[in-house]
Amino acid sequence: MKRALSILVLAVVAVSCGIYSFTGTSIQADVNTITIPYVEYKALRVNPSLSNDLTEALQDKFRKLTRLEQVDVDGDLELVCEVTGYDVKATAVTADEQAAQNRLTVTVKVEFTNRKYPEDDVNKSFSAYEDFDATLSLDAVEGTLCETIIDKLVEDIFNATVAQW
Numbered sequence: 001m002k003r004a005l006s007i008l009v010l011a012v013v014a015v016s017c018g019i020y021s022f023t024g025t026s027i028q029a030d031v032n033t034i035t036i037p038y039v040e041y042k043a044l045r046v047n048p049s050l051s052n053d054l055t056e057a058l059q060d061k062f063r064k065l066t067r068l069e070q071v072d073v074d075g076d077l078e079l080v081c082e083v084t085g086y087d088v089k090a091t092a093v094t095a096d097e098q099a100a101q102n103r104l105t106v107t108v109k110v111e112f113t114n115r116k117y118p119e120d121d122v123n124k125s126f127s128a129y130e131d132f133d134a135t136l137s138l139d140a141v142e143g144t145l146c147e148t149i150i151d152k153l154v155e156d157i158f159n160a161t162v163a164q165w
Contacts, residue, residue, distance in 0.1 A: 025066055025162045031116055034068040035075035039108070043086035050083055050146060054108070057154045066162060078113040079161060084125065088138055091131060099134035104142070106149045112161040122160050128152035 036059050041051040058079065062068060068077065085107030092101035105127055112122040130145040132138075 027066060027068065027162055028117060031076045031114070032067075032069060033071045033075040034062055034066070034077040034079065035071055035073060036062065036079045040082040043083050043107075045086045045088075047086055047142070047146065050086065050106070050150075053146065054081065054083070054150055054153065057150050058157065061154050061158050062162075065158070076115050077162070078111075078115070079157070080111045080113075081157070082109050083107070084109045085127070090134065092134075101131050102134050102138075103129050103131050104138065104145050104149065105129040106146070106153065108153055108157070110157055110160070112157075124160070126153055126156045126160070128156070 036055070039051045039055045039058070041047075058081070059070060062079075063070060068075075083106065085105065087105050087107075088102055089105070090099035090101070091103045092099070094100045106129070107125055107127045109125045110122060112120075114120040128149045130148050132141045132145060
């Protein structure tokens with residue numbers, strides 16, 4: 001009984017200090033808002049829905065796993081992203097030099113600004129990929145591949161910014 005009570009008290013103290021949460025974030029107590037503008041698309045190969053899907057996925061992740069209020073401008077935190085790469089390349093070749101496996105890779109440049117704690121700023125690129133059978137057209141698998149890639153990118157971006165992993 002004493003042990004359970006001790007663990008409960010420790011958990012309450014850890015959460016109440018505002019530095020750690022059970023979602024794995026480490027957001028200071030005085031950081032209350034975040035701005036996540038629309039993700040710009042600057043890749044040469046076009047995917048018309050990727051920017052919107054990525055923007056929504058990022059906003060959903062931060063809404064569900066943080067206490068931060070999302071504001072249109074001047075948030076304590078700002079997450080600016082742009083898609084800089086959207087490429088398909090062969091990853092496996094058959095004996096007769098035909099592609100057996102292709103890889104879709106999406107690269108996103110991220111500028112994360114913490115206006116209250118600039119030492120937590122992040123400025124880097126993230127990439128994620130999915131392989132698909134070369135007998136299938138990109139059009140046939142693009143939607144499913146992009147969903148999986150977006151999930152990976154959002155997780156990586158979230159971890160690098162507010163989870164600081």
